[in-house]
Amino acid sequence: SQQGEEDPQALSIQEGENATMNCSYKTSINNLQWYRQNSGRGLVHLILIRSNEREKHSGRLRVTLDTSKKSSSLLITASRAADTASYFCAPGSSNTGKLIFGQGTTLQVKP
Amino acid sequence: DAGVTQSPTHLIKTRGQQVTLRCSPKSGHDTVSWYQQALGQGPQFIFQYYEEEERQRGNFPDRFSGHQFPNYSSELNVNALLLGDSALYLCASSLGVGGLVNEQFFGPGTRLTVL
Numbered sequence: 273s274q275q276g277e278e279d280p281q282a283l284s285i286q287e288g289e290n291a292t293m294n295c296s297y298k299t300s301i302n303n304l305q306w307y308r309q310n311s312g313r314g315l316v317h318l319i320l321i322r323s324n325e326r327e328k329h330s331g332r333l334r335v336t337l338d339t340s341k342k343s344s345s346l347l348i349t350a351s352r353a354a355d356t357a358s359y360f361c362a363p364g365s366s367n368t369g370k371l372i373f374g375q376g377t378t379l380q381v382k383p
Numbered sequence: 384d385a386g387v388t389q390s391p392t393h394l395i396k397t398r399g400q401q402v403t404l405r406c407s408p409k410s411g412h413d414t415v416s417w418y419q420q421a422l423g424q425g426p427q428f429i430f431q432y433y434e435e436e437e438r439q440r441g442n443f444p445d446r447f448s449g450h451q452f453p454n455y456s457s458e459l460n461v462n463a464l465l466l467g468d469s470a471l472y473l474c475a476s477s478l479g480v481g482g483l484v485n486e487q488f489f490g491p492g493t494r495l496t497v498l
Contacts, residue, residue, distance in 0.1 A: 302484065303484065305484075305486065305487075307489075312471065312492075312494075313491055313492065314387075314473055314489035314490050314491045314492050315426065315473065315475075315487075315489040316489070317486050317487065317488065317489075320485075320486050360425055360426075362484075364484030364485075365484065366484070370416065370428050370431055370439045370441075370484060371416075371428065371484055371487065372428060373418075373425035373426045373427075373428075374425050375423075375424060375425045376425050
């Protein structure tokens, strides 16, 4: 399916450490998007990487995309307590015109 | 520039009742998508509206219906509510361009509780 599958399901780190989350998918995509959700609130778009891009940076975020392996990773460097949230990847395909979210990775950053 | 707004914030209904949720997209956006998010789960795609028509639909029964108005705002209607419909309902807006899935801006959601 087009659904992104995040790994790990949960991650707990200390403030200042780096956090890496992975995403796998099964179909061809036009882009892949990462979103963050603070507890019980709406999702916030973090970054969009297109299928012809391999790496993209935005502040402390680094996203990689390997279309041959149908996988992506999100790296948050120098994490902060405020980064505590759930993170979702969403592969986007013009074949379906919609985003399908996985269950996400719950990140806890301890002060 | 107002972002995506949703109303109401919270709603409590009983089984069998009907509910209408509302969404105003981000200024300049013409596409609205609705998602249902159960506790501890990722958002599940319900449907998407563009040019006042339902363009895409997820695996949801006909009890879930929607509408998009000429000003691009949208409503989600759920009939014959079940306990399992209790969830956070999220609206997301985007700029529809040739079917590509672009960045979506989400509203804060409506928390629906069915008793």
